[in-house]
Amino acid sequence: MKNIKYILLASAATFLVSCNDIEDVDINPVEAAAERPALIAGSANFSNYVALGNSLTAGFTDNALFIASQQNSLPNLLSQKFALVGGGTFTQPLMNDNFGGIALQGSRILQPRLVFGGAGPVSLESLIGPVTITTDLAINNPTGPFNNMGVPGAKSYHLLAPGYGNIAGLSLNPRQANPYFVRMASTPNASVIADAMAQAPTFFSLWIGNNDVLGYALSGGDGSDPITPVDGPPGVGFNQTYAALVASLTAGGAQGVVANIPNVTSIPHFTTVPYNPLSPLNPSFGPLIPTLNGVFGQLNQVFAFLQVPERSIVFSQTAASAVVVKDESLVNLSTQIRDVLNGSPTFPAFVQSFGLPAQAAPLVANLFGVIYGQARQATAGDLFVLPSSSIIGTVNASSVEFLMSQGLSAALAGQFSVEGVSLPLADKWVLLPIEQAAIASATSTFNATIAATANQAGLAFVDANEILNRLATRGITSGKFTFTENLVTGGAFSLDGVHPTARGYTLLVNEFMKAIDATYGSNFEASGSLVDPGAYPTNYSPGLR
Known part of the structure; x- marks a missing residue:
């Protein structure tokens, strides 16, 4: 052992490029003889659409939030379709650049986005050199209100928490504020749900709960970020918190669509690194x-x-x-x-x-x-x-x-x-297997709550868990492309292995519209108004400013 200095992973240079390329599938759908029907909203009122959630709602991709990713966010793409049938203006708290990352008084607190380095994800600056993060919480926060209330990192109970956007809370240990909501909050003591309801939405989307299990998974189940308790008062237990959120959103008669929690252990962040990467052919090992x-x-x-x-x-x-x-x-x-x-x-x-x-x-x-x-x-x-x-x-x-x-x-x-x-x-x-079991149990319980709450409130429901399972087991074909769960080459997941690519978000956008069709009698699918995945990228150029 005296010669051991640094053992290289046998697969480190290859595991990201050994995946299959995205399969281009020639699909020649036979158009029906009759013309497609005109797009209608059914009973849905899209005039004031507000989206609540976490990073998946904000448009997070490649481990960052930036202008281009926000423009291709799930709710922004939905709003463009809603606008065709009475939807109004949709505003987002756009970042100041396409680098990603956030600064506070000139000092970085969040890093720039990842980019593709030829073999796998690398930091943006490793390819283009140092950049200046221009999104600074102390000097240039945008002015709301915002229709996209997706807050990266938010758990279910964070949406009810007053002060979640108070800049003073960023310096506390543990941190009691979220830098993304600091940019959005109407006042330092505001909550996400209060700022959303102040806009009197006629239609909403709610996709929350992922981080209630994902935080635990991302930390390897080491106890530093525990799974949210199933029961407890609103703002603590998941069941009561979710019920309170839906009750608030529907109190004024708003319609909406909700999505459940995918099996997070199926995403590339947890399936890319092999358990046995130490090769005898590696000269260092x-x-x-x-x-x-x-x-x-x-x-x-x-x-x-x-x-x-x-x-x-x-x-x-x-x-x-x-x-x-x-x-x-x-x-x-x-x-x-x-x-x-x-x-x-x-x-x-x-x-x-x-x-x-x-x-x-x-x-x-x-x-x-x-x-x-x-x-x-x-x-x-x-x-x-x-x-x-x-x-x-x-x-x-x-x-x-x-x-x-x-x-x-x-x-x-x-x-x-x-x-x-x-x-x-x-x-x-x-x-570990015992930690995976805890994640699976919590996900199943939370999803039962989401489905039951949606059904009781008469809301459209998207089974995101089933979509991810389908993606992980056999892939999903949409348009000309077959998406898989593979990192980089699968088309669905961005370079962080957690969040979708812009093209991957289109899969979800279409599923949200199908669910809305089924509940409110709109006809996004039948009218041919679903989003074309091929119009959106899987990777953003390092040169994007």
Whole structure:
């Protein structure tokens, strides 16, 4: 292990470009002999349309919000169709540039958008150099009211929270305000729902709840961003909060359309990074496999003695190997590992093989216990967040610092601090099966609430969960294109692996219109008024200013 400095992912340069290209499908629909009917609104009143939600409503894509993405946002595209049958003006809190990101008094608090770098997502500035973020909360917030009340990052209860747009709340820990709503709020103490209702909407869309589970998923289920409780007073529990939102929106007789929560673990952010990216063909990793297996051989003997052989760590010399993770659902065997190693007559000689004195055996035994007490190799049942692709194989500086404080040399500390190889990946990088189950349970419960509430209120309903499942399992054909869930090449998901591309948003726009047709008797689909996906991009140029 003395030669380990930086283990490169075998697939890091290729996993983003190995996906299938978008399939161009020649579709020659046979037009009916009769002319299509004229577009009608049915019983829907689109004269004052207001959209509420989170980043999916705001138009977020490529990990940012910017002018072009807002212009291609779901509600803005809907409003253009509504305008054909009595819809009014639709205003949005447009950003000041196409870089994305937000500044506060000249200092960045949110970064610019991602762009395609040839093999996968990269930062905009890595291609075009430094940019100046011109959207500054302290000097140039737009003036409302705004029809698009989508607030990136918002959870269900945030829409009810007074002060969610108070700039002073940005400096609190934990943060109690949202920079995107700071730009939109009518007053520092306003709430999203109050500002929406002040416009007396005749028609609304509500797509909220994604972040109530997505935040937990994006953090790897590490506890820093818990799933919203099912029950509790409005502003706390999801069920009561959702009921309060719909009651407010419909109190004045407004009509509307709502959407449920997709299975977030099916999006590319969690399905792109493989669990077994360590290739023996990688010259930075393959030659070290015998040494690594020798080191872990000591630990595997302990696992066998403790009757947990399933925790054994072995790297293959003929096939790709799984990374090593910390599984917090496992019983912590730190103390047992330390005691078994201290009781081994051969362990001091093993310690000496690292250039340490035999007297260091108790120290090393304790460190083995601390590091590997809940360690195992990943399986196909584990999901890895997209940012882990740039972490696996790197040296963890905090681990190096800790091990050096325990008496190890810098070189030896570095050898035992390689992420996913000699150092188990922390919980924030991996969604364990137990965490995925918690997400699935909450999503199912929240979706039942959304569907029941929509039905009781007589609202149009979009099953976004079914749409994503269809996309993930067999793809969706629309117009000339077949969309898949693949990052970059699938056409549906943008470079952040979470939000749709502009073209992907058109799939949702069309589903919203179909749901409105079914509930209010409009005929967007029958009249041929659905959006053409081919008119919208899948990637924005780095040169877009």
